[in-house]
Amino acid sequence: MTDKITCISPVDGSAYASRPLATDAEIAAAFASAHAAQEKWKRVPLAERAAYCSAAVDAMLAMKDEIVPELAWQMGRPVRYGAGELRGFEERARYMISIAAEALETIVPSPKDGFTRYIKREPLGVVFTIAPWNYPYLTAVNSIIPALMAGNTVVLKHAAQTLLVAERFQSAFEKAGLPKGVFQHLVMSHAQTARAISARAANMVCFTGSVAGGKAMEQAAAGCFINMGLELGGKDPAYVRADANMAHAVENLVDGAFFNSGQSCCGIERIYVHKSRWDEFIDGFVSLTKQYVLGSPLDEATTLGPLVKAAAAQFVRGQIEAAVRGGATAHIDPKSFKMDRPGTPYLAPEVLTSVNHQMSVMMEESFGPVVGIMKVADDAEAISLMNDSPYGLTAAIWTEDEKAAQKIGDEIATGTVFMNRCDYLDPALTWTGVKDTGRGATLSVVGYEALTRPKSYHLRTKI
Known part of the structure; x- marks a missing residue:
């Protein structure tokens, strides 16, 4: 030893x-x-x-x-x-x-x-x-x-x-x-x-x-x-309802997914978007993600630093590759991020669509800068998918309807329900999880x- x-x-x-x-x-x-x-x-x-x-x-x-x-x-x-x-x-x-x-x-x-x-x-x-x-x-x-x-x-x-x-x-x-x-x-x-x-x-x-x-x-x-x-562990979900403030949802969910290079217990790792807002959300989310700067954390211009270890980055790369082989669409070209280098902790952010719950990237904690996004028809489908997880730390709902958020929150197996925010601990509220x-x-x-x-x-x- x-x-x-x-x-x-x-x-x-x-x-x-x-x-x-x-x-x-x-x-x-x-x-x-x-x-x-x-x-x-x-x-x-x-x-x-x-x-x-x-x-x-x-x-x-x-x-x-x-x-x-x-x-x-x-x-x-x-x-x-x-x-x-x-x-x-x-x-x-x-x-x-x-x-x-x-x-x-x-x-x-x-x-x-x-x-x-x-x-x-x-x-x-x-x-x-x-x-x-x-x-x-x-x-x-x-x-x-x-x-x-x-x-x-x-x-x-x-x-x-x-x-x-x-x-x-x-x-x-x-x-x-x-x-x-x-x-x-x-x-x-x-x-x-x-x-x-x-x-x-x-x-x-x-x-x-x-x-x-x-x-x-x-x-x-x-x-x-x-x-x-x-x-x-956690695999925290977000649900973007049809009545969501889209600019606010995009800005906050990109940050919730990629802050700290995705290495957050309550970071957003999977997103469900109402079908009526799908194109608008994906276009905005991908566009904002492309603005991240991957580089040395000692550089003031850097907004996305390395993962903690090369092995952690390789695990996330493996999830992305497996998802793409299974039919997922990757919206970010890692080559556009010069510091993305296989074998190192430096990993570009990735946005995946055409994903499903048979994929590791939607079920197993990634703890890295990748997020899978699925289209849903209504609240019931979103609730079902959010609950389809072995984890339950937080869940974020993006809507202009507080009563709807409360009703949906009552149906989600989670420790904290957010409305129009994510990835935050309020010390006045207890921090806990389920499953x-x-x-x-x-x-x-x-x-x-x-x-x-x-x-x-x-x-x-x-x-």
Whole structure:
């Protein structure tokens, strides 16, 4: 087994960062320290916890100028978009801090003579956050800040591709003066991660990643009875109704499909368009897609950076080739994008029509810059196709009729229903999924429920 983890940059294939793996003894010590610190941390008043967390957010934002190019080098997002992740990080963190008092408030049922009754929300203990590379700050903050606000301590294991993100979190909390042991990060292998879970080193695991990764988490936790939150794969659909504002739908759906090179959990991967608006939508969608600039993420002109790895790009190329062999029409010539080079992570965007649900590109998560588009006759056909998926994270409906959107949304098996927008997390709403997308919830007051346990008090005051 290698004794270090290395981030290979998708920009040029170089080794951008390398860190030694923690030893098993260091891992055990870190979790032991987290448990010890939690006994004190849970007694820290909520206002003080908020002050620490707010100071850490401030410290993170102060590092923006270093973080943006780091993100480009580590996972390929163009520098012109790098600051956007930090804006989202701040929005979620500050919102979850602001609602903590409400979310953690003691529940008091209606009075009963002779009794004092209430339900407290107790912290779970140690939360083990296992974060992915595609939105390394946004995904991690979903659990880290509310976990700390709820009185838990946190151990973060970040993806190998974004090693430096964990260090940025550590630095921010240290600059905020957070007590020792309340937040720690570890560089761990998959095997070490599984052993820590199996050993019940933590009281909860918050994992964002692939379906295969989620299954590995559950296998490691089998019989341990620890809490687990899993945000896994997605194949998020959009439906463009006959009454949609077409210019708005085209602009937002192109962005929803290709932002971050399609490497978004809730990115749009399949679109269903009412037959009466088909030509108009396809013409606009293809035209706008052709305006993307594929290139180095370090170049301010670039709007489409490389995928995270050459293997990821090759997987998407394989989906496109298989779809075309099966009768799909490809509307974008990769040769028109000079940086598109087989064998590299640089991949041109692709728009496919004449697709069907027998094709991998319409059923299996692509996580790349490709989208399949199908014509539908009515709402019923669109609903049927949107539900024909092993995943269910978000679904977007493009219409001028809010009641129709609500009615359609009621019929879709998904965690979030959007109308006239997509690919966004509102921290006031819970983030969750159904089917193979996972289980559990983050953000909103519901997210706090997952990071606490109820404890009932039934006190008889009259004997």
